[in-house]
Amino acid sequence: MRNDNHVVSLIIPTVRRSSIEKTKAALNKQTRPADELVIVLDEERRGAAWARNEGVRRATGDLIAYTDDDCIPPHDWLEQLVRSIDEHDAAGAGGTYKETDPLLDEIRQLQTKKANHHQSAGNTGNIMYKREWLELCERQDGYVFNDSSWAPSGSDWRLVWRLINRGAMLVFV
Numbered sequence: 001m002r003n004d005n006h007v008v009s010l011i012i013p014t015v016r017r018s019s020i021e022k023t024k025a026a027l028n029k030q031t032r033p034a035d036e037l038v039i040v041l042d043e044e045r046r047g048a049a050w051a052r053n054e055g056v057r058r059a060t061g062d063l064i065a066y067t068d069d070d071c072i073p074p075h076d077w078l079e080q081l082v083r084s085i086d087e088h089d090a091a092g093a094g095g096t097y098k099e100t101d102p103l104l105d106e107i108r109q110l111q112t113k114k115a116n117h118h119q120s121a122g123n124t125g126n127i128m129y130k131r132e133w134l135e136l137c138e139r140q141d142g143y144v145f146n147d148s149s150w151a152p153s154g155s156d157w158r159l160v161w162r163l164i165n166r167g168a169m170l171v172f173v
Contacts, residue, residue: 002032004082008128009061010034013051014069015042026072032079036061049145049155052124056134056144065128073126081128084171091168092160094127123156133168140166 010027014020020039027034038058040051048068056064065081067073084093134144141162145155160170 006063007035007061008063009036009059010065011038011055013048017069020069029075031076049147052145066124068125084173088171090171091133092129093171095173
């Protein structure tokens with residue numbers, strides 16, 4: 001059910017993991033479904049940042065959501081992100097998630113507790129941005145996600161930092 005005036009494009013980078021079927025099944029149960037699903041297959045292993053950039057190029061929505069091909073979002077995931085962006089007139093909204101591996105989950109929860117939630121909105125396994133802010137980064141820096149980054153998740157945090165430095169408000173959900 002849609003209670004908003006947005007077009008939500010959901011981007012999922014993948015390298016053909018079988019777990020994407022569980023991700024898609026969870027997305028089919030969303031209380032606010034995506035208007036467009038953009039699955040970017042990275043057959044040449046150029047990296048998640050490349051796939052996320054490619055997804056933005058293909059997407060048509062004014063809101064761009066990201067998840068990974070091994071994530072299982074809760075049924076109200078997109079609804080919560082859209083609502084948070086609208087309620088706060090935010091440039092983006094996102095959060096953390098629960099890892100299936102207990103050690104990785106403990107590390108993620110510690111990182112989440114330490115995060116400054118006024119300057120963080122999660123990572124690209126659980127995030128949504130207004131397209132206009134992503135386009136601003138691309139115009140000014142020449143890219144959205146830096147696909148020449150050496151650290152696999154580094155482009156996530158660098159994008160957040162670049163947005164905040166441009167005055168964007170991000171909401172931790």
